Amino acid sequence: MPVFQELIHDVQGQAINVCSMFLLLSSFAIVAQRSLASCVSLYAMQSFFLGFTAMVVANASGVHHLYFAAALNFLIKAWLIPRILHRAVDRLNVKREVEPLVNIPSSLLICGGLMILALYFSQPIKQIGPLLTNDSLALGLAIVFIGCFIMISRRKLVTQIVGFLTVENGLFLLATAITYGMPLIVELGVFFDILVAALIFGVLLHRIQDTVESARPAESRFEEVGEVAP
Amino acid sequence: MNLLAALLGIPAGAAVLVLLPFPIAVVGRLNVLCMLATLLTAGAMVPLVLAQGTLEGLHHFLRVDALSCLMVLLVSLTSFLASFYSVGYWESQPREERGSDQKIRGYYALVNLFVMSMLVVCTTDNLGVLWVALEATTLASAFLVGFYNKEASLQAAWRYLIICSLGISFALIGVVLAFASAVSAAGFHEYALNWSYLTSIADQLDPTALKLAFGFAVVGFGTKAGLVPMHGWLPDAHSEAPTPVSALLSGVLLKCALYALIRFAILVNHGIGDNFSGSILMPFGFLSVGIAALYLFGQTQIKRLLGYSSIEHVGVITIGLSFGSPLAVFGALFHMWNHAMTKSLLFFTAGNLYLCHHTLSMQKITGSLRLTTGTGIALLVGGLALSGTPPFSIFISEFSIVSAGIQLGYWVAPLLLIVLLVVIFAGLFSQLSRMAFGLPSEDAQDHEPSASPPISSLTGWALVIPMGFIVLMGWFIPGPLFELFSEGTRIITGDVPVETSIRSWWGNVWQE
Structure with missing residues (x-):
């Protein structure tokens, strides 16, 4: 029944697109959010959609190791890392993002611009990826850029971590879109690195919280010590 | 094969052993022995690599050619020096400053993991594994940077972790792009992420994708x-980490990232030709030298x-790499080695001064020549060498890079x-020599806290090997x-x- 198969194929393609759109939307939501705990929850949601996207792609392409990667996604990124971060947030004195360097409406506008930039960048590399996931490529790149923007524009250390993790999620989507995922051993290594990085971030956050009253940006240090900022 | 397993196995074992x-005191010396064993293993690989060209192992995950072998040798030598210095350094610090014995054990374990991940970076054939290992070096060294748990060191560790992890994410995009273009050009291949395989099919890869991949790699590894x-x-x-770790960061970690960049550049030049990588790298190189030259003057620490x-x-x-001619690249590789040795020497000296x-x-700090003659001499020699004065080895490598540029017709x-380089000489040497000459300041003597243990003579001996290298290698390079x-x-x-062009150039320099 070729017609039926075509229909399924179409539905799968649509499902992948919808999931990637949700991923992008949750990144925008992180940009718009000021409560630290909500940022972490939004990140968990984003990772959940990422795992779901990977599952649909695995189903559509028949690349079975993606199921495994999707499972790791649910386990590590959607459950374990948010747990670590929520604990870290509970210990903090200040639970909201202080006055961001760029206010939220203009942040959202800038992220819209980054989205267009990502579309532009992904045009020349579109043809080397498989057709099915063509559109997710630009979305993955956009999420990477938005994650970078979060890291640069926010002052709170927790938001910076969420920005970093958003970048990693964007990278995963990008890799899934362009090659149906990297070889399993590399994928495992990347997951391991992210998990260890999240743990180290958590420990450093505690230590900084202990030595400094509240987690302050690195810049303010130089004025006190009187050294030249790079 | 067995050598490769030993090379990675020894630091891994040592991380548990310590x-x-x-x-x-025993732990520190055990650690030195383990690092010595790693160094000897690396040394044993040299004749094999020179005879066979490459060593392979672990199902094509590891592959050592001359370039990797050079890096392995550099990493293991610098790590050996740093571990040797660590013993005396920790023994000479009062307990309340360095922390408990348990903390020192943790330090040694992390250093071993750090060294092991750098060795994986240099020996792996797989681009993805290389990325994972390079990120692992950041993770292993983050706590080393924040070792003293002061506000400043924790902030430095945070900055290090955030900036390096974010930066290297971009390199992963480069890796993914290279992999994707290999898969789309030649179909899925079990080793489609291996350097050796990618370079062999480089001319079939999509040039646009390669260029983009290289751009991302430059940002990431850069x-x-x-x-x-x-x-x-x-x-x-560099300033907040304990001194032996600073030497490792500066001496070899930066070189490992450059090594990754070099591998990417080889791939891109095979695929596109035209020294495309050079045209991207050159502005970054000049910007780095220029900005560093300006900032050198304002430093107080x-x-x-x-x-x-x-x-x-x-x-x-x-x-040197961006010039792309054999002489320039030779100079760049030689410079990597020289810089690692000179910088280790100077960081150890800075540690002794501290x-x-x-x-x-x-x-x-003034008058260290009078107060502690050995350290003062090391400071002077290191300062002269680092600022590119003849007859030390950094001068030779800088000279060959500059003359390669002139030979290429660039002006x-x-x-x-x-x-x-002249500006840098002024900025660097004036500051370092001020510390060596003059009279020791009064408060240096009365400041002496009675609680601190006597300075171990091992900290002095650690200076000998790097000093020997920078002096000797200005005159000849061992065969x-x-x-x-x-x-x-x-x-x-x-x-x-x-081979011939450099040999003759080398001969010419000495005849003049």
């Missing part, structure tokens, strides 16, 4: 290497000064480089090492017969 409850617009983490991390000087030298190496004066501020670039450099140059620049 955590066992031996007395702390962050880790400390190239200028992305260097924000470097001075903080010796380890920050050395950090900025690392940015400068990474820039010089990048410029142990003696209890400060790192350059205004407060602006070599001249600009010379001008910048096997020379062959590694030229073989590495051949791997980077293609099938150009570099």
Whole structure:
């Protein structure tokens, strides 16, 4: 029944697109959010959609190791890392993002611009990826850029971590879109690195919280010590 | 194969070994022995690599050619020196400053993991594994940077972790793009992420994708290497880390990132030709040297000064690579080695000065030639060598890079480089020599806290080997090492017969 198969194929393609759109939307939501705990929850949601996207792609392409990667996604990124971060947030004195360097409406506008930039960048590399996931490529790149923007524009250390993790999620989507995922051993290594990085971030956050009253940006240090900022 | 397993196995084993409850003095010496064993293993690989060309192992995951072998040798030698220095350094610090014995054990374990991940970076054939290992070096060294748990060191560790992890994410995009274009060009292949395979099919890869991949790789690995617009983490991390770790960060970690960049450049040049990589790398190189030259003047703290000087030298190496001619690349590889040795020497010297004066501020340290003659001499020799004065080895490598630029017919670039190097000489040597000459300041003597233990003589002995290297290698390069450099140059620049041209150039310099 070729017609039926075509229909399924179409539905799968649509499902992948919808999931990637949700991923992008949750990144925008992180940009718009000021409560630290909500940022972490939004990140968990984003990772959940990422795992779901990977599952649909695995189903559509028949690349079975993606199921495994999707499972790791649910386990590590959607459950374990948010747990670590929520604990870290509970210990903090200040639970909201202080006055961001760029206010939220203009942040959202800038992220819209980054989205267009990502579309532009992904045009020349579109043809080397498989057709099915063509559109997710630009979305993955956009999420990477938005994650970078979060890291640069926010002052709170927790938001910076969420920005970093958003970048990693964007990278995963990008890799899934362009090659149906990297070889399993590399994928495992990347997951391991992210998990260890999240743990180290958590420990450093505690230590900084202990030595400094509240987690302050690195810049303010130089004025006190009187050294030249790079 | 067995050698490769031993090379990675020894540091991994040592990381566990140092955590066992031996007395702390024993742990440090055990660690030195393990590092020595790693170094000997690396040394044993050299004749094999020179004879066979490559060593492979672990199902094509590991592959050592002359270039990797050079890096392995450099990493293991510097780690050995740093571990040797660590013993005396920790013994000479009072307990309340360095922390409990348990903390020192943790330090040794992390250093071993750090060294092991650097060795994986240098030996792996797989691009993805290389990325994972390079990120692992950041993770292993983050706590080393924040070792003292002060506000400043924790902030430095945070900055280091955030900037390097973010930067290196971009390199992963590069890796993914290279992999994707290989899969789309030649179909899925079990080793489609291996350098050796990618380079062999480089001409079939999509040029646009390759260019984009290289751009992302430059940003990513360049962050880790400390190239200028992305260097924000470097001075903080270098100045806040314990001194042996600073030597490792500056001496070899930056070189490992450059090594990754070199591998990418080889791939891109095979695929596109035209020294495309050079045209991208050159602005970064000059920007690094230029900005570092400006910032050198404003520094007040010796380890920050050395950090900025690392940015400068990474820039010089990048410029050498971007010229792309065999002589320039030879100079760049040689410069990597020289910089690692000189910078280790100077960081160890800075550590000794700190142990003696209890400060790192350059205004407060004067007259070290009179106060501690050995350290003073090391400071002078290291300062002269680092600022590129003949007859030390850094002069030779900088000279070969500049003259390669002139041979290629560039005029602006070599001249600009010379001008910048002169500025750097002024900025660096004036500050370092001020610390060596003059009378020791009064408060250096009365400041002496009675609680601190006597300074271990081991900290002095640690200076001997790097000093020997920088003095000797200004005059001649030992045979096997020379062959590694030229073989590495051949791997980077293609099938150009570099051997004869460099030998004769080398001969000419000495006849003049």
